[in-house]
Structure formats: C-alpha cells, structure tokens
Amino acid sequence: MRELFSFLSEERVLVDKEDLLLYSYDATPSRRYPIAVVRPVSTEEVVEIVKVASRKRIPLVARGAGTSLSGAPLPCEGCIVVDFSLMDEIIEVDEVNAFVAVQPGVVYEALNRELAKHGLFFPPDPGSGSVCTIAGMVAMNSSGIRAVKYGTTRDYVASLEVVLGTGRVVKLGGRYKKSSSGYDLKSLFVGSEGTLGLFTEIGLRVIPRPNHHAAMIAHFDDFTEAGKAITQAMAKRLDVAVLEVMDSLVVEAVESFSGINLGSAEALVLAEVEGFDANVKEEIRRIAQVFTRRGAKVELAFDEAEIARLWRARKAALPALARLASTLLLEDITVPVSALPEMMRRIRGIGQRHNIRIATFGHAGDGNLHPTFLVENEEEMRRVSAAIEELFRECLSLGGTLSGEHGIGTEKRRYFELEHGYATQVMREIKRALDPKNILNPGKIFYGRQAYFKLR
Amino acid sequence: MRELFSFLSEERVLVDKEDLLLYSYDATPSRRYPIAVVRPVSTEEVVEIVKVASRKRIPLVARGAGTSLSGAPLPCEGCIVVDFSLMDEIIEVDEVNAFVAVQPGVVYEALNRELAKHGLFFPPDPGSGSVCTIAGMVAMNSSGIRAVKYGTTRDYVASLEVVLGTGRVVKLGGRYKKSSSGYDLKSLFVGSEGTLGLFTEIGLRVIPRPNHHAAMIAHFDDFTEAGKAITQAMAKRLDVAVLEVMDSLVVEAVESFSGINLGSAEALVLAEVEGFDANVKEEIRRIAQVFTRRGAKVELAFDEAEIARLWRARKAALPALARLASTLLLEDITVPVSALPEMMRRIRGIGQRHNIRIATFGHAGDGNLHPTFLVENEEEMRRVSAAIEELFRECLSLGGTLSGEHGIGTEKRRYFELEHGYATQVMREIKRALDPKNILNPGKIFYGRQAYFKLR
Numbered sequence: 001m002r003e004l005f006s007f008l009s010e011e012r013v014l015v016d017k018e019d020l021l022l023y024s025y026d027a028t029p030s031r032r033y034p035i036a037v038v039r040p041v042s043t044e045e046v047v048e049i050v051k052v053a054s055r056k057r058i059p060l061v062a063r064g065a066g067t068s069l070s071g072a073p074l075p076c077e078g079c080i081v082v083d084f085s086l087m088d089e090i091i092e093v094d095e096v097n098a099f100v101a102v103q104p105g106v107v108y109e110a111l112n113r114e115l116a117k118h119g120l121f122f123p124p125d126p127g128s129g130s131v132c133t134i135a136g137m138v139a140m141n142s143s144g145i146r147a148v149k150y151g152t153t154r155d156y157v158a159s160l161e162v163v164l165g166t167g168r169v170v171k172l173g174g175r176y177k178k179s180s181s182g183y184d185l186k187s188l189f190v191g192s193e194g195t196l197g198l199f200t201e202i203g204l205r206v207i208p209r210p211n212h213h214a215a216m217i218a219h220f221d222d223f224t225e226a227g228k229a230i231t232q233a234m235a236k237r238l239d240v241a242v243l244e245v246m247d248s249l250v251v252e253a254v255e256s257f258s259g260i261n262l263g264s265a266e267a268l269v270l271a272e273v274e275g276f277d278a279n280v281k282e283e284i285r286r287i288a289q290v291f292t293r294r295g296a297k298v299e300l301a302f303d304e305a306e307i308a309r310l311w312r313a314r315k316a317a318l319p320a321l322a323r324l325a326s327t328l329l330l331e332d333i334t335v336p337v338s339a340l341p342e343m344m345r346r347i348r349g350i351g352q353r354h355n356i357r358i359a360t361f362g363h364a365g366d367g368n369l370h371p372t373f374l375v376e377n378e379e380e381m382r383r384v385s386a387a388i389e390e391l392f393r394e395c396l397s398l399g400g401t402l403s404g405e406h407g408i409g410t411e412k413r414r415y416f417e418l419e420h421g422y423a424t425q426v427m428r429e430i431k432r433a434l435d436p437k438n439i440l441n442p443g444k445i446f447y448g449r450q451a452y453f454k455l456r
Numbered sequence: 457m458r459e460l461f462s463f464l465s466e467e468r469v470l471v472d473k474e475d476l477l478l479y480s481y482d483a484t485p486s487r488r489y490p491i492a493v494v495r496p497v498s499t500e501e502v503v504e505i506v507k508v509a510s511r512k513r514i515p516l517v518a519r520g521a522g523t524s525l526s527g528a529p530l531p532c533e534g535c536i537v538v539d540f541s542l543m544d545e546i547i548e549v550d551e552v553n554a555f556v557a558v559q560p561g562v563v564y565e566a567l568n569r570e571l572a573k574h575g576l577f578f579p580p581d582p583g584s585g586s587v588c589t590i591a592g593m594v595a596m597n598s599s600g601i602r603a604v605k606y607g608t609t610r611d612y613v614a615s616l617e618v619v620l621g622t623g624r625v626v627k628l629g630g631r632y633k634k635s636s637s638g639y640d641l642k643s644l645f646v647g648s649e650g651t652l653g654l655f656t657e658i659g660l661r662v663i664p665r666p667n668h669h670a671a672m673i674a675h676f677d678d679f680t681e682a683g684k685a686i687t688q689a690m691a692k693r694l695d696v697a698v699l700e701v702m703d704s705l706v707v708e709a710v711e712s713f714s715g716i717n718l719g720s721a722e723a724l725v726l727a728e729v730e731g732f733d734a735n736v737k738e739e740i741r742r743i744a745q746v747f748t749r750r751g752a753k754v755e756l757a758f759d760e761a762e763i764a765r766l767w768r769a770r771k772a773a774l775p776a777l778a779r780l781a782s783t784l785l786l787e788d789i790t791v792p793v794s795a796l797p798e799m800m801r802r803i804r805g806i807g808q809r810h811n812i813r814i815a816t817f818g819h820a821g822d823g824n825l826h827p828t829f830l831v832e833n834e835e836e837m838r839r840v841s842a843a844i845e846e847l848f849r850e851c852l853s854l855g856g857t858l859s860g861e862h863g864i865g866t867e868k869r870r871y872f873e874l875e876h877g878y879a880t881q882v883m884r885e886i887k888r889a890l891d892p893k894n895i896l897n898p899g900k901i902f903y904g905r906q907a908y909f910k911l912r
Binding site: 095098 | 603624793824887
C-alpha cells in the first residue's frame with residue numbers, strides 16, 4: 001500500500017489496524033475497516049490518489065469528520081478512505097463579495113468564528129457543527145435548525161474545485177452573484193455524497209450576522225395540535241429563524257439528562273426570530289399569538305442567557321435520548337409544511353401499531369422531522385424495521401422526501417427508488433458518465449457495485 | 457409530416473411556410489425555418505412527439521415566447537419546433553406551502569397577476585416578462601432587475617416534470633422545503649436551454665409580495681465612479697431590491713425616445729428598496745448616503761407614480777437604443793461586484809480602441825452588465841466581433857461569467873470552453889447520458905451535432 005502512495009509522506013498513509021479503527025464508523029450503528037487511509041494536503045495529491053485508485057480499481061471513500069447519520073462516509077469493502085482533515089485552511093474571506101474560500105476539511109464552527117470577525121456568517125447549522133467539516137456539509141447538503149429561514153448548504157455554495165473519478169480537475173462557479181452559463185454542475189455535486197467527485201476547494205456565499213434575537217417556548221397538551229399551530233404560523237409567512245418541535249418523550253429525556261426544567265408537556269415548540277433591529281420582538285410576539293390562539297401556554301425570551309438555555313435544551317435532545325435505549329435510529333423525513341400535522345399523527349399511529357417507542361423532534365418549520373426509534377434488542381429491531389418502512393411510505397404518500405438533511409448513504413438506499421422512480425436511473429447514468437469505473441464511494445445512495453444501467 | 461403526428465389534431469401541426477415564419481426567430485438577429493411546428497396540449501402528447509423524433513432522429517427545439525437574446529430557441533437545421541404556448545394553465549396555487557404549479561406555457565406576468573390575488577409573487581423579473589413563459593425562464597435560468605435581492609429562477613424551482621430525449625418522464629422535487637435525497641437533477645435541468653429535456657409541469661416556490669417601496673436616482677459625472685459607488689453600497693449589504701446603472705448613451709436614448717427627463721449625466725444609478733413597512737424609507741436614505749458621499753446628485757422617490765416613472769425610463773432602455781442603430785448586439789456579462797468598476801472601465805476602453813459605440817446598462821447590483829453594441833454595417837460588424845471577444849476575455853479574467861441571465865444559446869458557444877475548461881466535457885457527457893441521440897436542441901450551448909466526447 002505504502003509503495004502505491006509513495007508521493008505521500010509515510011505518516012499520511014495509514015494501514016495499521018489501530019489507526020484504521022478511527023475510520024471504520026460514522027454516527028450510524030454500522031462498522032467496517034478500510035484497507036488504508038490516505039491524508040492528502042493538496043489538490044495535486046488528491047489527483048494522484050485518484051489516479052492510483054482508478055488504475056487499481058480501488059474504491060475511494062471521502063471523509064470529513066465522520067459525523068454522518070446516513071452511512072455516507074462508511075468504508076465499503078476493500079476501500080481506501082481519503083481523510084480531508086489536514087486540508088483545513090480558510091483560504092480567503094472576501095468581504096466585498098461576501099464570499100469565503102476554504103479547503104474541504106475546515107470545521108463549521110471554526111469557519112463561523114472566523115467569519116464573525118467580519119460580521120458575517122454561514123447559516124446552515126447542523127447539530128454536529130462543532131466538529132463537522134464544510135466538505136462533509138457540501139457532500140450531504142446539510143442544514144439544521146436555521147434552514148427554515150436561511151435554506152440549506154446548497155443555497156450557499158458559490159464555487160467548487162472537484163477531482164473527478166478520472167483524476168481530472170474541474171472548477172465550477174465563481175464569486176459572481178448569478179450565472180446562466182451552461183449546466184449547473186455545482187448543484188449536482190452538492191449532496192452527491194462523495195459519489196461524483198472529491199472536493200478540494202469550496203467557495204461559499206456568506207451573509208451578515210444578525211445581532212438581535214428573541215425566542216419563544218410553547219407548551220401543548222397534544223402533539224398533533226402543535227403541528228397544526230406550526231403549519232398555521234408558516235402559512236402566515238412570519239419571519240421565523242428557528243421553529244422546532246419536541247414530543248413528550250424528548251422533553252422528559254432532556255429534562256432528566258440536562259436538568260433543565262422545560263415544564264412537562266405533550267409537545268414543546270421552540271421558536272427564534274433574528275434580525276438587525278428591535279423588530280424581532282414584535283415578530284416573536286406575532287408568532288406567539290398564533291400559538292396562544294391554538295391553546296398553547298407560551299413564554300417569551302428576550303435576553304441572551306434565557307435564549308441560550310432554550311437552545312441547550314434543544315441540543316441536548318439527541319444525547320438525552322441516547323441514554324434511553326442501547327440503539328437509536330434517527331430518521332430524517334421531510335414533508336410539505338401543510339402535511340406536518342398529518343405526518344405527526346401518523347408517526348404516533350406507527351409507534352402504537354408496532355408497539356415501539358418513537359421520540360420525535362425536528363425542524364418542524366420546514367417540515368423536517370426526526371422520528372427517533374429507541375431499540376433494545378433484536379426482536380424489537382425487527383419490528384422497528386417494519387415501522388421505518390411504513391414511516392417512509394407514509395412520508396412519500398404525503399408528498400415528502402426521504403431525507404431533509406442527513407442524506408441517503410447506506411441507510412435509505414432500499415427506499416430510494418420509491419421516492420425517485422425513473423429519476424433513479426437518470427442519476428445512475430450521470431454517476432456512470434462522471435465516474436466510469438465506479439470508484440467513488442460505490443454503494444452509497446444507490447446499491448452496490450453492480451453494472452450501471454443505460455437509459456432506455 | 458402530418459402522418460407522423462396523427463395523434464395531434466390537424467391545426468396543431470404546422471407545415472406551411474407562412475405559419476413557420478412565426479417560429480423562425482428569437483430576439484437575436486438570426487433566422488431559420490423549422491421543418492414543422494407541433495403544439496402539444498398534454499404531457500402524453502409531448503411524450504409521443506419525443507418518441508417520433510427519437511425514432512426518426514429529428515431534432516426538437518422547445519419554444520415558449522421566443523424572446524431569447526442568446527439564440528436558444530432558434531430552429532436548428534431540419535428541426536421540429538415544439539410550441540408550448542397552448543399549455544398555459546395555472547394548475548394550483550397552494551397558499552399554505554407558498555407553492556404554485558403551472559404548465560410550461562404560462563406567461564410570467566399572467567402568473568404574477570394571479571399570485572397577487574393571494575398576496576404572493578414570483579420575483580425573477582425579466583425584461584420580457586409581459587410575454588415570456590415560465591418554461592422559457594426555467595430553461596434559461598432567467599432573472600432581471602430584482603435578482604440582486606431575490607436571486608434567479610433556479611432559486612424558485614421546487615419541482616419539474618420533464619420528458620427526456622428517450623421519451624421517458626421524470627418527476628423531480630416537490631413542495632417540501634428541503635431535501636438531501638439524491639442528486640439535484642432539478643437544478644441541472646434549470647438553465648439547460650432545452651438540451652436535456654422538455655418541461656411539462658413546473659412547481660415554483662413563491663414569496664409574500666412586498667407592499668412598501670422607495671426609490672432613488674443618482675446622477676454621476678463619471679461612469680466608473682458610479683461603479684465604485686455601487687460596489688461600496690453592495691459591500692455595506694444594504695437591502696436593495698433593484699440597483700441599475702445606465703451610461704450617458706442609454707440616458708440620452710431613453711430621454712429622446714420616451715420623453716422622460718432624466719437630467720443628463722455621464723451615468724445614472726437607479727435603486728429601489730421594498731418591504732413590508734416604513735423601514736424602506738430609512739433604507740433608501742442609507743443607500744442614497746453612499747451615493748451622495750461619492751459625489752452623486754441624488755433624488756428620492758416615495759410615491760408610486762414617481763417610482764413608476766423611473767421604471768418606465770429603465771424599461772425603455774432597449775427599445776430606445778434600438779432606434780440608434782440598424783442592429784443591436786446586447787451582451788450579458790456578470791462579474792463579481794468587487795470587479796464592477798474595473799469592468800466598466802474596460803468596457804469604455806474596448807469601445808475606444810475599436811472605435812465602436814457601446815451603450816451600457818444593467819443590473820449593476822449583482823455585477824450583471826448589458827454592454828450593447830450598436831452596429832450599422834458589415835465593416836463595423838467585423839470590428840464589433842473582435843470587441844465582443846475582448847469583452848468576454850476581460851470579463852473572464854476578472855472572475856466573471858459569460859451570461860448573467862440570457863444563456864449561451866448559439867451566440868456564446870464559441871467562448872464557452874474559455875469559461876468552463878474541462879467542465880465543458882463533463883456537461884457534454886451528461887448531455888450524452890440523458891439524450892443519447894442528441895435530438896434535444898442540438899448545437900445550443902455546445903457546438904453542432906458532432907459526436908459526443910467520452911471523459912478521459
């Protein structure tokens with residue numbers, strides 16, 4: 001292995017089992033060892049790595065921080081992991097064009113710390129933001145609690161330097177604000193989960209950092225009722241930056257885990273408004289009114305400490321739930337906002353029918369829910385598998401999508417064609433055109449290393 | 457011809473020369489007759505048309521209103537034009553999800569008239585908005601004077617039904633707010649200029665229609681100085697909805713054509729702010745301050761009639777210029793906002809060096825300029841051709857793009873690889889994968905009907 005990568009210094013080619021362990025997992029329950037890990041520091045090295053892999057037909061799996069909840073960075077059989085963590089330089093902050101150029105391994109929070117010095121920020125806000133990398137976010141089209149106002153990573157990618165599966169480098173986009181020049185390859189690579197190319201430089205549009213905030217917490221006696229209020233608030237087009245829901249199981253878990261008193265309720269809704277002046281207070285009151293009218297008990301929060309307390313509670317949801325069961329399966333469905341109450345009702349029904357515990361929280365303002373399945377044993381896992389399939393079918397029947405922000409990876413391949421139909425073939429054909437030897441993250445999004453299809 | 461399309465009623469298959477004349481042009485100077493025109497009224501008919509064309513290897517050119525400034529809907533040799541103007545139904549306005557579903561031939565202004573009844577609008581605002589179709593806008597990723605605030609058509613396309621060159625139908629996207637499920641095929645089709653598929657249904661995200669407006673006109677003694685002020689205003693991230701520039705040649709033409717007195721100047725800048733409350737007045741004053749400080753004479757406009765007068769002047773630019781020369785060549789470059797003053801200086805230099813008249817106006821706030829070449833005769837046309845090549849090279853050297861909103865069509869094919877390098881091959885390969893017989897608008901964006909390349 002080392003001789004294949006003699007252009008890399010020795011300590012940047014890992015082959016020992018104890019080193020490979022660190023690259024054998026992501027945030028899903030699966031594990032697999034790669035045959036090696038390479039740690040490039042430049043575009044040129046990435047090109048050479050791809051050329052070796054192409055010649056030897058060795059699969060390459062790109063890896064940032066490995067925080068994926070879908071299996072996208074999981075090593076596949078006989079693969080080499082390309083670890084981008086050494087390429088972590090913020091190349092340039094261009095204030096005039098509100099643009100920043102970064103290497104792939106820059107960490108989300110580190111970028112926003114740097115941007116804060118310029119009064120700017122990159123809004124998509126994944127739960128793993130303290131460790132996840134920008135290239136990982138681009139690969140998965142990540143977002144988070146602020147997507148309801150600011151959209152997803154795709155909306156901010158201005159340019160990409162990409163090494164294709166052939167070893168050729170393409171440069172896409174630029175720091176201009178718009179273009180009608182040719183196909184939008186840039187958006188095609190965003191969300192491609194490492195299957196179409198490896199990112200070696202990323203340019204992001206960034207925006208002014210808001211400095212006024214106001215928040216609200218609303219307690220409901222009924223989960224579906226909370227959904228109806230959220231749909232109503234969104235239909236009024238109130239300018240909400242965050243609009244989260246948590247069911248009673250999540251609330252209890254958070255209270256017991258973090259010691260934060262949330263006041264027990266069948267459902268909690270958290271909202272935040274942000275902007276550049278005191279209007280945020282008026283807007284949060286308008287939002288609160290919608291919730292009060294639908295029977296919620298509402299508290300407002302205007303000072304920083306109080307708002308921070310609410311977000312600590314929200315961020316504690318996943319670790320708190322992790323203590324309730326030996327395995328968590330965190331799903332990531334998104335439905336049209338109009339279908340939110342019905343989806344919430346159906347999640348309840350699925351839990352009851354299959355006699356399993358489902359804790360649901362999520363970015364309800366954009367229809368993105370994380371029904372989280374708590375699993376203790378093999379027998380329960382079988383029931384959960386059936387329940388998850390039902391969940392996806394219900395979500396799709398309501399006009400939804402399999403993933404709002406976590407991607408398909410290995411976890412949702414089997415349902416992919418249910419959502420996309422013949423478009424699945426079109427995507428596979430594009431994969432074939434760009435990566436003819438199928439060496440880039442094979443078996444992710446689509447199944448296996450089987451022969452490509454031709455469009456008929 | 458009629459027997460090939462016997463599934464269409466007779467009056468929807470045009471073959472007579474006088475009928476074909478209406479389909480032989482767009483807004484560029486070129487002309488070519490198709491061999492026939494078909495006018496489908498349903499997705500099923502479009503599928504049948506594509507199947508016939510595929511079997512007979514007859515090229516198909518999709519057409520909306522034919523207002524393109526790049527040649528995209530121009531008939532190619534031996535082609536059939538697919539006229540979508542009979543598919544002009546607004547299928548559904550979904551207020552809760554802020555979504556509208558339309559057939560491809562719906563006219564931009566007609567859609568916004570309907571949306572206004574619901575307090576909504578679709579912001580991209582092309583100069584041809586009174587006649588252009590939504591599918592044409594999607595095909596070209598059109599925008600206009602409001603792109604500086606609202607972005608381009610791509611930012612609003614939520615879903616597409618597309619008939620591929622094989623006759624297969626794919627449905628992409630939905631009315632959910634975000635997705636990380638597979639490749640972003642939707643964005644790939646937006647801006648594909650009819651070369652990848654034919655749109656049979658389009659879903660758009662729409663937004664609340666602002667009801668407060670304020671405007672400003674600034675007079676400068678120097679064209680480049682106006683550019684510097686615009687860059688400065690944009691760097692301050694003031695919330696401008698429109699930020700237009702016109703040089704003295706455009707100002708004179710508009711004054712003489714429309715009778716509107718603009719007060720002669722070396723450069724005029726028009727700005728508009730829009731929103732939902734009286735803050736628009738404060739914001740336009742902040743913008744005005746930037747321009748005053750850079751030596752401009754500034755007037756503000758707060759009432760509707762006065763604002764309308766300004767926009768009448770701006771909209772008159774193109775027809776006014778058309779009276780100054782027998783042929784206009786309207787270019788559409790976009791540079792990073794930081795490079796705007798330098799680009800404006802270089803446009804002046806190109807005009808002087810080649811001894812030609814260039815009238816420049818455009819959406820300067822997003823770096824999009826329309827240098828318009830006034831041409832009287834063959835000899836001048838030769839000099840203009842050299843000047844246009846220089847213009848594109850200068851634009852690209854400043855980090856710009858060949859087209860901000862008009863597309864590549866036939867007019868900029870020859871410069872395309874200069875901008876995109878190897879990515880051109882990747883785009884061609886995608887075209888080959890999706891349209892293996894190259895029957896969809898061949899020769900647009902890329903050259904000719906020559907064999908496809910394989911990625912090496």
